[in-house]
Amino acid sequence: MTDPKAPGDVLSGLLADLRAESAVLDGLVTGLPAGEWARPTPAEGWTVAHQIAHLAWTDDWTALAARDPEGFAASLGGHFTELLSAGADPVEEGAREGAATGPTALLTRWRAGREAVLTALSAAPADARLPWFGPPMKPASMATARLMETWAHGQDVADALGVTREPGDRLRHIAHLGLRTLGFVFGLHGLPAPGRPVRLELTAPDGGSWSIGPAGAEDVVTGPALDFCLLVTQRRHRDDLALTATGPVATAWLPIAQAFAGAPGKGRRPGA
Known part of the structure; x- marks a missing residue:
């Protein structure tokens, strides 16, 4: 974004918006009956639980990339190589495994993971190039990507539940x-x-x-x-x-x- 503020201020604002966007989605799934977590979303083959599991899975990788770039690269090579060699899609597997844990455990994991992301990105140097599945990203770009994904997968959940979210400046x-x-x-x-x-x-x-x-x-x-x-x-x-x-x-x-x-x-x- 074209923002005259210092990089640290920009990142702080992005992380605050990421927290707020996550809270909106959290509000949609908190208190859902177990059966509603199995409700299909517009994403083929994905339920509400798959959507939250995907966010939790991606948050785990994001926090690792920010805290330990070398560990991210090592885990990426080992974990993904094993899944790909077995003919599996790592993203689909991550969503499937997370969804199978049950709503309570999944919600707890997602909440802890997104807090870990906020902590790790806020502690990372503003000009660091964090590794990722695509091109490396600076912390501000990583925060923007997490906000985008949270909003997008939240849209799938909202659509599945028949909820209309109020759009805002985020x-x-x-x-x-x-x-x-x-x-x-x-x-x-x-x-x-x-x-x-x-x-x-x-x-x-x-x-x-x-x-x-x-x-x-x-x-x-x-x-x-x-x-x-x-x-x-x-x-x-x-x-x-x-x-x-x-x-x-x-x-x-x-x-x-x-x-x-x-x-x-x-x-x-x-x-x-």
């Missing part, structure tokens, strides 16, 4: 991340790096305006900030969102946009 972090990953996404799809910048002109949840990206960019994406965040987290199909792309780069980008590392997801069907 979406701006996700919008920034969505734009920053533009070049990565083009490469992910085997496309040449864009030769032109893109600017976002989004309507904020409070009715204000967010302009993100170079002021002189001829390629522009306009629409509600919530819709853009739903798009780049692949929680809604573009046909169901009120987004407009102007310019060749913006037009080519929106159908493939994603704010997360890793292979492109299946996305969502129109109307789903």
Whole structure:
């Protein structure tokens, strides 16, 4: 984000927002009857329990990366190599194993893990390059990624439970991340790096305006900030969102946009 504050202040603000976003999701699952944890979510094959288990699994890896980068690399090589050699998907396995522990144990694990993330990232040097499954990230970027994932998987839980969450200013972090990953996404799809910048002109949840990206960019994406965040987290199909792309780069980008590392997801069907 373009923020004049010192890096430590930026990170503190991000961690506070991550804590707040986690609390929103915690409020959705606290007190759920055991049977509701088995409710299917829009992510194929994933229940509410799988969603929380995935966040807990990723938080464990995040805390390890921040506390012990060498240990992260060693564990990544050993654990992932074993699973991949057995033909298993590490992400799916992490979600499956966590979901099988039962709601009480899973909720306790997730709460402890996200606190460990907050502690580890706040203690990491602001300019450290923390290892990850994709490119290394600084603590502020790692916090933004955790906020994005918490919001995105929280959307799946909210959809499964028939709950509408109130969007807020924390979406701006996700919008920034969505734009920053533009070049990565083009490469992910085997496309040449864009030769032109893109600017976002989004309507904020409070009715204000967010302009993100170079002021002189001829390629522009306009629409509600919530819709853009739903798009780049692949929680809604573009046909169901009120987004407009102007310019060749913006037009080519929106159908493939994603704010997360890793292979492109299946996305969502129109109307789903």
